[in-house]
Amino acid sequence: MKISQYLASHQKSFSFEFFPPKTENGIEDLFHTIGMLNGLKPTFVSVTYGAGGSTRRRTVELVQRIKREHGIEAMSHLTCMGMSKEGLDRLLGELQEGGIENVLALRGDPPKEAGEVSSVADAYTYASEFVGHIRRQYAFSLGGACYPEGHVECRDLKKDLAHLKAKVDCGLDFIITQLFFDNRYYFDFVDRARAIDINIPIIPGIMPITNVSQIKRFTEMCGASIPEALLRESEAVQDCPEGVLSIGIRHATLQCRDLLQNGAPGVHFYTLNKSSATYAILESLSDLR
Numbered sequence: 454m455k456i457s458q459y460l461a462s463h464q465k466s467f468s469f470e471f472f473p474p475k476t477e478n479g480i481e482d483l484f485h486t487i488g489m490l491n492g493l494k495p496t497f498v499s500v501t502y503g504a505g506g507s508t509r510r511r512t513v514e515l516v517q518r519i520k521r522e523h524g525i526e527a528m529s530h531l532t533c534m535g536m537s538k539e540g541l542d543r544l545l546g547e548l549q550e551g552g553i554e555n556v557l558a559l560r561g562d563p564p565k566e567a568g569e570v571s572s573v574a575d576a577y578t579y580a581s582e583f584v585g586h587i588r589r590q591y592a593f594s595l596g597g598a599c600y601p602e603g604h605v606e607c608r609d610l611k612k613d614l615a616h617l618k619a620k621v622d623c624g625l626d627f628i629i630t631q632l633f634f635d636n637r638y639y640f641d642f643v644d645r646a647r648a649i650d651i652n653i654p655i656i657p658g659i660m661p662i663t664n665v666s667q668i669k670r671f672t673e674m675c676g677a678s679i680p681e682a683l684l685r686e687s688e689a690v691q692d693c694p695e696g697v698l699s700i701g702i703r704h705a706t707l708q709c710r711d712l713l714q715n716g717a718p719g720v721h722f723y724t725l726n727k728s729s730a731t732y733a734i735l736e737s738l739s740d741l742r
Contacts, residue, residue: 470499486728489732534561584623626653632675666691
């Protein structure tokens with residue numbers, strides 16, 4: 454099933470994002486998590502793609518296995534940075550042959566270990582170019598990323614939105630936001646996007662706080678912010694995992710309820726390959742599903 458077709462039905466979408474584990478034990482743990490969350494009947498799940506394409510083979514294998522073994526619609530992240538056009542077409546062909554119908558098309562970031570991706574002569578410079586190529590050559594439902602608080606490399610919100618508009622005009626079907634903790638950022642972003650004729654579904658991305666130092670690191674890397682009151686409350690119990698988890702679940706549940714009641718087409722959960730927080734939140738939202 455194409456995600457764009459589901460969204461066109463105006464049913465609320467609930468989806469989960471996972472990352473490719475580095476070990477075989479990690480993969481088995483991941484499939485245990487997927488099995489737990491499968492009972493919640495997600496619309497789709499997505500699998501990320503490491504910086505510089507460092508997990509490309511594992512990402513492709515995982516989305517195919519998820520769809521084959523669990524019958525869940527799966528979306529592969531795919532980044533164009535540091536990859537030749539020929540290499541990307543090989544991966545797109547494998548995904549297509551493996552029955553995958555959905556791709557999240559991204560520019561991507563350089564791998565931290567290498568510092569910089571080595572120059573690839575035959576490569577796309579911008580995500581919009583990559584999106585346009587996929588749209589012309591393949592039949593995937595195409596998603597993209599957006600940043601309610603601005604991209605970490607572009608803090609000019611107007612310019613960042615113009616970059617998004619270019620990607621949308623090249624053929625995106627829907628977009629998923631970077632994580633945020635204050636819904637005002639989402640609703641303001643939607644208003645600004647609609648004002649420049651970005652009219653595709655904008656799915657909010659939610660990451661429940663489960664570890665204080667971890668969420669500080671994530672928000673610093675992606676340019677998101679944590680409301681001061683939420684940060685203080687979480688820091689006060691940061692040495693008590695259960696306390697942090699309880700605060701994270703409560704805040705994310707309130708976020709999701711507000712988003713869904715006020716027009717969001719669904720929610721995409723950044724799970725960090727764990728099930729407990731996401732499961733608890735969705736159980737609390739059963740009346741809105």
